[in-house]
Amino acid sequence: MLKTINLTKHFNGQTAVNDLNLTIASGEIYCLLGANGAGKTTTINMLLNVFPPSAGKAMIGGMSVTENPLETKKRLTYIPENLALYPNLTGAENLRFFCGLSGLNLTNAQQEAHLTEAGLQPVAIHKRVETYSKGMRQKVGVALAIARSSDVLLLDEPTSGLDPAASNDFARLLEHMKDRGAAVLMATHDLFRAKETGTRIGIMNRGKLMDELNAADISHSDLEQVYLNHMKS
């Protein structure tokens, strides 16, 4: 569902992403671990077609994101670290607006159903987003993915700054999305969450994918050791 082929990005002579090859299938959560500057966000930006790659290809649903920007964007939902929603609109209004941008006109009942499915309390649905916690805002993002039946979820540090309970809630939502058949790419610093939530884990350092692991085959402590070893190299 999501594929990068020799994906490379240079900024002012510096290599941010170097020859990255990723394949993420439907129903898979791929956690991309790495320190700041490892190239995780740059990878996501290329998948979003924020800027074109210097070399290689980023593909979603078999289509190049640079050649089919609108088609590929229709199939994905992006949730950044701080999901920007309009503070003086309600959660439901935000959802309606963002769905409307892709031509999806939701009824009030559908808005409420999707937001509830994403874990938002019914009492919060019609409150302005300025009163929401970060976790509640992330749930609106997930509701957007549900409403749009997104094939791909691109998550950039989505649990950063969430309290443990909210982070746990979010992990459950990702499981839910995986069960719906979405291919999830989550960039994160959080080794514990990557091990708990991910199907596969990739470790990036200085733009290169250093290692790929199956989450089920490795313990928390081993993952930490492998990660640290790659960071040192």
Added chain:
Amino acid sequence: MIVRKIVSNELTRLFRDRVVLALAVTILTLLVVSVLIGERYYQQLSSAQSEAEYISRLQWEQQGEKNPHSAAHYGTFAFKPVNVLMVFEPGVTRYTGVSLFLEGHRQNIASNSLAEDLDASLRFAELTPSFIFTYLFPLFIIFAGFRMVVSEKESGMYRFLMAQGVSRNQLVFGKTLALWIVAALLFLPFFVMGLLITGLTSGVTSDMTRFMLLTLVWMGYFGVMIHLTIGVSSLVRHSGTAMVTLLAIWMLGSLLLPRLVTNAAASRHTVPATTEFYQAVRTDLTEGVDGHNPFSEHSLAFRDSVLSAHGVTDINELPFNFRGMMLQEAEEFEKRIYDMHFARIHAIHDRQLATFSMGSVLSPALAMRLTAMNIAGTDIHAFRHFTQEAEAYRINLMRELNHDLRDNAVGDRAVGYVAGHDFFADNPVFTYKRPSQLLSPLVTLPFMVSLFGWLMISAGFVVMAAKKEEIV
């Protein structure tokens, strides 16, 4: 589709923004108050003027049996009908006045310096719709729109929107359209009031057409501010930078440049002071027939030429009263002198206008005000037209008075002759008619071109800002 969603979302958010709402309510209240104040002033002025016009005519007709030349010195007034459009754009009307005293031998001055009058009209002096449209409405546009695009970048929404398939073009165009709609909605109640006032005052006439043209001019100016606001908001990275940049543009275009231009026009093309003007006229008047001095060199020469033409040696032998003829000769000479001096003043005004034309290239506010004044008929040209009409009436009236004296006074005893009540009652009445054309193309064209140019360039600026590739 996407643009429509962006517009509707933006409008919902703006209507929920308490600061924008408070500003909109303030502007609307000020607009309504300014229209009501202007309309009341217009009514009072119209009524006072009608009364004064009636009394003035009555005084002329009922001045009793009098020597026609005494009546010429007694004088009368010419009144310029109060223009309902001064409610919206008073222009220089409040500085030039709406009446002119007409008397023998003399053309009176109402306005001396176009630049000074215009400068006065550009000051923060009175609460009028034109003041609000020049200074406050653009500020509202800036406050409502400066964050529109840049805040999306600051909050991370920009990238999120791009991820939804929204292009930068659609985003910027949607925001521009939303700000246009907000400005139009805020303008709408004023527009309705304006139509009602012009319609109720003068029916469906040229005033209503002029008001609609004024609306186009004001909206054109707002368009410039809307485009600049969205363009700047799209190009900068911080709201603070957008605000400071736009306020600087506002201060420069609305306050500083118009003042600099008017000062430059006044100092480069100086209009003589009133005393200086009349001194120069008096000097030139000594070069011709003096109606009050039959023994001046020119008066004697004129007398001799008349006597010679009629083949007589004494004015008592002439078949008409020589004094009446000489007064008319003097009046015509005086008119030529006055016309020549006024032509110089008008030429200076025209040079000042040329300076304004150059200034309006830099300041859309100046281009807008000068175009609006011309369309409203409250600029110096409208007043010049009135004074020219009044002068044509004055010289005609003086001719009637002098000819009456010439034809009816016996011999040289002009002083003892009196005209009756019927004569004065039959003298023509001054009725001023505004030019039928809606604007003076030669005067307004440079300003209209400037304003239109600003509108097009600012629209191009938005298009350029929308096309700019940006990584945020």
